[in-house]
Amino acid sequence: MTDPMILMNRRRWLARSGLGLAGALGVGTLGNLLLGAKPAYAADYKALLCIFLYGGNDGLNTVVPTDAARYNQYAGVRGKLAIPANRLVPLTGMTYGLHPALAGLQAAADDGHVAPVFNVGPLIKPLTKAEFRAASSSVGVLPDSLYSHSDQQYLWENGTGDSLEPTGWGGRASDALATVNPVISLSGTPRFGISRTHTPLVLPNTPGDTFGAYEMQPEDLKVEWKAERKAAIDAMYREQQELALANAYTAIQRDAFSVSDRLSGLVKIVPGGAGASAAIDTAFAPLIAGGRIGTGLGRQLYQIAKLVAGNATVQGNRQIFFAQMSAFDTHGNQAVDGSPADGQHAQLLKELGDALGAFYRAMKALGLGEAVTSFTQSDFGRTFVPNNSMGTDHAWGNNHLVIGGAVKGGRGYGSYPDLTLGGPNDVGVDTWEQQGRWIPTSSVDQYAATMLGWFGASDSQLRTVLPNLANFGAATRLGFL
Numbered sequence: 001m002t003d004p005m006i007l008m009n010r011r012r013w014l015a016r017s018g019l020g021l022a023g024a025l026g027v028g029t030l031g032n033l034l035l036g037a038k039p040a041y042a043a044d045y046k047a048l049l050c051i052f053l054y055g056g057n058d059g060l061n062t063v064v065p066t067d068a069a070r071y072n073q074y075a076g077v078r079g080k081l082a083i084p085a086n087r088l089v090p091l092t093g094m095t096y097g098l099h100p101a102l103a104g105l106q107a108a109a110d111d112g113h114v115a116p117v118f119n120v121g122p123l124i125k126p127l128t129k130a131e132f133r134a135a136s137s138s139v140g141v142l143p144d145s146l147y148s149h150s151d152q153q154y155l156w157e158n159g160t161g162d163s164l165e166p167t168g169w170g171g172r173a174s175d176a177l178a179t180v181n182p183v184i185s186l187s188g189t190p191r192f193g194i195s196r197t198h199t200p201l202v203l204p205n206t207p208g209d210t211f212g213a214y215e216m217q218p219e220d221l222k223v224e225w226k227a228e229r230k231a232a233i234d235a236m237y238r239e240q241q242e243l244a245l246a247n248a249y250t251a252i253q254r255d256a257f258s259v260s261d262r263l264s265g266l267v268k269i270v271p272g273g274a275g276a277s278a279a280i281d282t283a284f285a286p287l288i289a290g291g292r293i294g295t296g297l298g299r300q301l302y303q304i305a306k307l308v309a310g311n312a313t314v315q316g317n318r319q320i321f322f323a324q325m326s327a328f329d330t331h332g333n334q335a336v337d338g339s340p341a342d343g344q345h346a347q348l349l350k351e352l353g354d355a356l357g358a359f360y361r362a363m364k365a366l367g368l369g370e371a372v373t374s375f376t377q378s379d380f381g382r383t384f385v386p387n388n389s390m391g392t393d394h395a396w397g398n399n400h401l402v403i404g405g406a407v408k409g410g411r412g413y414g415s416y417p418d419l420t421l422g423g424p425n426d427v428g429v430d431t432w433e434q435q436g437r438w439i440p441t442s443s444v445d446q447y448a449a450t451m452l453g454w455f456g457a458s459d460s461q462l463r464t465v466l467p468n469l470a471n472f473g474a475a476t477r478l479g480f481l
Helices: 004-017 021-025 068-081 100-110 129-134 149-158 169-176 223-238 244-268 278-287 296-309 344-365 444-455 459-465
Strands: 046-053 063-065 096-098 114-121 318-325 372-378 398-404
Touching: 046 149, 046 296, 046 344, 046 444, 063 068, 096 100, 100 114, 100 344, 100 398, 114 444, 149 169, 149 372, 169 318, 169 444, 169 459, 223 244, 244 296, 278 296, 278 344, 296 318, 296 344, 318 344, 344 372, 344 398, 372 444, 444 459
Parallel strands: 046 318, 046 372
Antiparallel strands: 063 096, 114 398, 372 398
C-alpha cells in the first residue's frame, strides 16, 4: 500500500508545480484526451474553419443585391444605412456585391471562391409565414427563444433547435468522424466544439504565446532543474495508481503533455521569426506591423494557418477550427457622418475581410486552398428597417459567407429574402411589426450538412450529427461545395 505521506507529498508537488492539466492546456481541455489518440481519418487532408461573429452581424449590408429593382428596394428601406452601389465589392457572375469594407476578399471573389448563402437560420423544419403565425407554442415548430443573443448563439453552434442542448455540431462531427484531435479553438471553449466525450482543444490566440506544461515553468528555474523536474513528473504519471479515477487522471495528464510537446513549437512561431513560413508571412503582410499582427481575428487566423501548414505535426487528416469576433450588436452608429461604409459595422467587416483574405492567400500559396473551407456564423440577422439610432435590431434569417478553393462561387445559394415589408419572408403582419425579420428559407442543418458532406461525413453520420436534417427531405445540402 502506498504510504500516505508519499501521497501527500505528491499532492503538494503537483499543487506547487502548477503543472496540472488546467495549467498546461487551459480549463477547456480537461476532457479532451481521456480516450487517447484516435486513428487518422483518411490519406487526404481537409479542414473546416468556423468564424463566429458574436452579436448578430448585419447580413443585409454584408451582401447587397446589385440588380436595379432589388437595389432600389433595399436602398428605399435602408435609407442612410444603404451602401452606395458604386462602392460594393463585385462578386463575379452574380448580381450581388459585398460591403466595401470586405475588399480584402476581392482576390477570393475574383477567383470565384466566395459564395454568399442567403437567409440561413435556426429551424426545426421548413416553416412558412402562416405556420409561424399559427404556432401556439415553439415546441416542435419554432427554435427556442427567437431574437435572444445567447439562445440563438447556442442554436447556431449546436444545430438542434434546442438551446439547452449542451453539445455542438462541430464537436459531434469530430466524434462521428473520429478525428485525431477535437475541435481546435483559438477563442475559449465554444459550445460549437463540445461533444459528449470532448471539449475543444484551446490554443493561445496570439503568435509567440507559450503553450504547454514545460513551457510555463517559472523562468527563474535553471535549465537543468527544469529538465529534472520534467523527468520527475513524467515518472510520477507513469506509475500505476490504486484508484481507477487516479489512473484516468494520470492518463489525461500524459496525453496533455504529449499534445503540448507536439504543438508548442508551432504556437510559438511569430511573423518573421524562427520557423516562420514565408508563404504565410507574405499573405499576412498587410496585417503585420513591427512583427505583430494588429487585429484579434488576424492573430487567430495566423495561428490557424500555421496549424494547417504543420498538419503533419498537428496530426490527423480532418480538422475543425474555431475563431471568433465580437461587437456585432450594432443597435447604433452603423453609419458615421452619414456614411454606412465607414461606421462601426464597417470597421468590424474590415477586420473580418482583411483577416479572411490573408488566410485565403496563405492557403492558396501553400497549395492547400482546395483543402480548407472557411465559413461564418452569427447569432441572427438584423432588421431590414433601421432604428432611430442609425442602427439595426435583432432579427432571424441572415446572409453568410463561405470561402475556399473548393467553394463554387459565381452564384449565391439558398433564397435571398423577398424584401417586401410584411411580405412572405417577414414575420410581421401589422404595420408596427413589419421590420424585415426574415423567416429563414435555409436551415443551420442544411448549411452545416453541405460542409460536413464535403468534409467526408456519410448520410448516416450527417443524420447523427444534425438530428433535424431529416425534416428537410431530400434538400439536405445547399450545393456551394
